[in-house]
Amino acid sequence: MQMAAPDGATDAxxxxxxxxxxxxxxxxxxxxFIHDIFMKSFSESMLKECGVQVIDMSIEDVVIVNxxxxxxxxxxxxxxxxxxxxxxxxxxxxxxxxxxxxxxxxDAQGKAKAMNVLAKADADRISTISASLQGACAAAxxxxxxxxxxxxxxxxxxxxxxxxxxxxxxxxxGGAQGAKLGPSLA
Numbered sequence: 001m002q003m004a005a006p007d008g009a010t011d012a013x014x015x016x017x018x019x020x021x022x023x024x025x026x027x028x029x030x031x032x033f034i035h036d037i038f039m040k041s042f043s044e045s046m047l048k049e050c051g052v053q054v055i056d057m058s059i060e061d062v063v064i065v066n067x068x069x070x071x072x073x074x075x076x077x078x079x080x081x082x083x084x085x086x087x088x089x090x091x092x093x094x095x096x097x098x099x100x101x102x103x104x105x106x107d108a109q110g111k112a113k114a115m116n117v118l119a120k121a122d123a124d125r126i127s128t129i130s131a132s133l134q135g136a137c138a139a140a141x142x143x144x145x146x147x148x149x150x151x152x153x154x155x156x157x158x159x160x161x162x163x164x165x166x167x168x169x170x171x172x173x174g175g176a177q178g179a180k181l182g183p184s185l186a
Contacts, residue, residue: 034062 035058043054064070133141153160163169 031062 039054039057042057046052046054064073129144133144136144149160161169161172163172
């Protein structure tokens, strides 16, 4: 049964439906929803039982008298609060992980750029030495090869032995002169 609309209002405005109350986006939508359900039931009851048509009435406050319902609502509120807290903590972890990933990416890009600069510098150095050695005499070229070999060996902790040929080298390594330099064969 529908209630009569107040002067100047349509029946749809006076008799808000449950869907209209649910879709209200403001914070009073829950109260409005409860109000509309109550008013519909109360109006029908008053008209049927007393012959009085109630058009509108305001509910100022709701007191929950059922202890089980009050406990359930409190538990639901606590569970919702815990869910919101967990959601916020998960978002914080996600934001932190994204920030860490960005820092790692920036660091890796910086290292890659530095390696690129060093590689270009090394290539330019080699190109310059190559060009210089091509115009140099044979003795200067050999001297530079020896210097390059010495530099490479000094970094690796190696020993250089010079001999006239491989036979002379074998004598040095196998004889008394080189016995302590080579690996033990026994």
